[in-house]
Amino acid sequence: MFGLLLVVGFIIKFFWWLVAAAVAVGVFFAVRAVMRHVGERGLAAAREAEEIAYRADRQNRMAQWGDPRGVYGVDGADVMRDFASEPQGQPDIVPDGPAIAALADTADGLLTLLKDKPPGWRWAAFASVLVQRRAGVRARLRDVRLGYGTPRGGAGSGAEVAHFVTTNLDELGKLVDQVESFMRTPAFMEVFGQRGDEGTADAEGILHVANRLMDYHERFLSLAERCRDFDGPSRYSGLMRDCRQLTNTPLDGYDTFVDDFVEFLTHMPDMMRYGRGTLVADPISLHMSIDDGLLKRIRTGIRAAARDG
Template sequence: MKRAGLIAGGVVLVLALLAGSWWLGLVSVAVMGAIGWTEYSAWARASQELEPWPWPAELRAGAEAMVRRIDPTPERIIPLAANQPDLAQVASTFEGLEQLLAERLPLWPWAVFASVLVLRRNAVQRRLRNCALGYQPGRGRPLNGQQYSHLVWKEMSKICEIVHQLETFMLSPAFTGALNAPECAADADSIVHIASRLMDYHEDILRAAERCLQTPVEADVIVFVQDVCAFAMCPLVGYDKFIATMCSRVAEGQELLPYANGVIELDEALLGIDLPDGLMEQINRHTKKFNP
C-alpha cells in the first residue's frame, strides 16, 4: 500500500490568547495596585463579604475533567479498514513511547509529540485533582487577607510571565520547525525536546497554582482562595484541552491515512488560555477589601 504523508502544516500549534494579552493586563493591574487603587462602586466599597465568583460552565467542565486521566485513544469515527496498515498510536506508557521511537510507523512524529504530553500530564494527575478541588490547606500558620493578597499577586504575576514565555516558545522557529518537518526528515530528539519543554511550562504553572491553593489562610479569606482557584484553572484547563485535541488529531490521521492517495490535512489544534470576563474584577475586590 502506498504510504501517504500527513501534512504537518495541517495542524497548526499556536497559543491562542482568546482574551487578548491578558498577562499584560494583569501586570498593569499589579502596578496600579502598588501606587494606589481606583475607586470601586458604592456596593463594592460597602460590602464586607463577597460571594464566590460564579464559574462559567465551560471552565467548570474543564476543571471537572481534570480529575481524570487523559485517554490517548479517542473513539473511532471511521471503522478500521480490512487491510488497515500499522500506524503509530499515542502511547500511554514510557515503554510504548520507546517502541514508537524505535518503529517510526506512519504518523510517528505527531504520535510521539502527543505521547510525551500525555505521559507528563498524567504523571501529575493527583496534583491536578487537588487543584481542581480548590482550597486544600497544608500545614503552617494561616495567613490573613493582606498577607495572602501579597502572595497571590506574586504567584499570579509569575503565571502571567510563564504564559508569555509559553507564547514566545510556541511561535519560535525551533518549535514550529520540529513539527513542520516532513515525516521522513523529522528529528525524534527535537520532537521529544519541544514536547518536554512545553510540559515544563505546565509544571511551573501547576506549582504556582499549588502555592495559591494550598497555603493555609484565615476563615474570612477562603472565598478569596476559591476565586483565585478559578484564575489558576484557566491555563491548566487550556493545557488539558490541547492535549486531548492532539490525541484526537492523531486518531483522525489513523482513520484517514488508509483511504488517502496523497497528503491529508487535519484541523488545527490550539492551546487556548481564556480568562473569563469579571474574574479579575472579583480578585481586585478581594485585594481592595484586605488592603484598605
C-alpha cells in the same frame, strides 16, 4: 499596584495538513497569543469572538469525526442517546499498507515507536510524551481540582493576602508569556521537519520540546497547589477561592489540548488510509481564557484586602 492585574486570553492553534496519498501527515504551527489588560472593552470583545471561534472549531472537528457532540452539542448528544442507540456498523476493512503510528502510553512503547517510525510517528511521539507526563502527575491534578491539600504558609493581614494573590497572578501571567515565547521560537517548529517529509523530523528534538512543554504544565500545577494550600484569614476565603479557580485555568486548557490531540491520533489512520490528496483538518488549540466576572471579583477582592491593612 493592585489595580494593574494582568490576565491572558491565549490561544495557540495547530493546523494539520494530511497528505493521505503519500501516507504522511504534516503540521504547521500557527501561534498567536495576546496579553490583555483587564477592563479594556475592545479587547474583551475580541476575546469573546475568539471564544466563539474556538468552540466552533471544536464542534466542527467533532462533526467531521462523526461525534454527535459536533451536531447536537454536548447536552444534545446526551439527549439523543436516550432516544436512539448507536448504530452497530460492520467492521471496517483495513486496506493494505503500512501500519499507522499510534499513541504510546509507556516508555518502552515510545522507544519502539521511535525505532520503527511508522507513518505519522512524529505526531504520535509528541502526543505520547504529553500523555505520559500528565499521567505522572494525575494524583496531584485530582487533588488540586478537589481542593485537597495541607495548609502551609499563610498571612494574618489583608495586605499580606493582597500581596500573595498579586504575586501569584503576576507569576501566572509570566508563565503564560513564557509558554507563548517558547512555542513561537523557530526551534520549536523545526524539530517536526518538513510538512510532507517525516524523514526530516528530529526525534530527539520532538521529545525535548514535548517535555519542555509539560515542564511548564508542572509549573502551572505547582502554582495552583501554592494557592490551594495558602492559609489566610477566613474573611478572605472568597478571594482565595477565585484565585484557585484562576490558577486552575491553564491546567484545564492543557487537559483539553492533550485530550483533543489524542482524539485526533485515533482518527489519523482512517484519514491517512482513506483520504485522497491533501486534507486540511481543523486546528487543535491550547486555549486559556478567563471569565471577565472572575477577574472583576479578584481585582475587587485584592483592593478590599489591601485597604484592610
